[in-house]
Amino acid sequence: MKTDDLVMLLAAGEGPVPSHAAARRFAPALGLGMLVAGLMMVGLLGVRPDLAEAARLPMFWVKLGYVAILAVVSLMAVLRLSRPGVRLDKVPAALVASVLSMWVLAAFVLIHAEPAQRMGMVFGNTWKECPSLIAMLSLPIFAATLWAMRGLAPTRLKWAGAAAGFLSGSMGAVIYSLHCPNLDAPFIGTWYLLGILIPTLVGALLGPRLLRW
């Protein structure tokens, strides 16, 4: 088929294209992914029994706000990386700044803590399971994000996959924080971040294969 004929074929009989392609793709995908992850958390791990009391502590909201901000910033990265020719601009810097601010808080807390308590603040009693549980809860959101991106047009596939992993990791961490009993900044700055980085790495590795179009 000659190129002019192909042009004719492509242009013929096409109606208007609905706008807000990204929103129509991501809203249902992330909604469903969060729902499945939430059900997994409730069914497999359980909501922390003292949630009502914990919700009265400022640090509970700092933790939730921190992972929520990571999710929002990485969603911006995902949306930008899903469309050809859109620059990331300051999104990576915002992500780094969010992570650093938790580290600053962690350093502040550790400096002011009794030396004997410092180890406990970093490791808590759930450090071994925290990263892998966040990675597990991120799975449905990760799959949903990749599905949504496949309907758009990412051109930097490694970065797009990594951003999808970071987004699903942070959203998984939002859900996990309703189960996790630990509220110490050093713990969150270490193990939550590690949990988010697991799907990020997986995304960077799988992106070039799964997002190709």
Place this chain on the structure above:
Amino acid sequence: MTDKSRLNEDEERLRTLLLQGLGGDSVAYHAFLKELSRRLRGFFRRRLTGLPDEVEDLVQECLIAIHNQRQTYDARQPLTAWVHAIAKYKLVDLMRRRARHDLLNDPLDDEMDFATPSDDEASDARRDVGELLDRLPDRQRLPIVHTKLEGLSIAETAQLTGMSESAVKVGVHRGLKALAALIRGE
């Protein structure tokens, strides 16, 4: 008129055609794709000097890709940036495919390069999209053939094939995606 303002004018004209096309104006959309194919040909020809045979195939692959992902164009974004990112992506993808292919098949035909004439005209694509179209299942092929090659409406196609109107629309959409996948060799 300076070169820069002429470039801006070109970009603005092409962008208007695309936006009208996205709004459902198929005449404007046709004009957009036609102008785009000319520019893509120039872009790829400059970058594939050693592989002139690949140029037209890549132009066609890019056109189908741009058509399939046209909903990702944001009107606030410069059109050139969007088109360039897609063209570059497809060029890199072709190079990766060839590199993988060359690992398995020793490229012995290199000496044939002497015989390749230089060409200014649009050469024929080596890969025939029409043949690939024939390989699609009927539920995708028939909607494309009737609505796009024969110029029937969605309703007429639905009546003719016994499919529902939404199945016809889905068939066109999925068929063009499947066509792009066949071109990528998936």
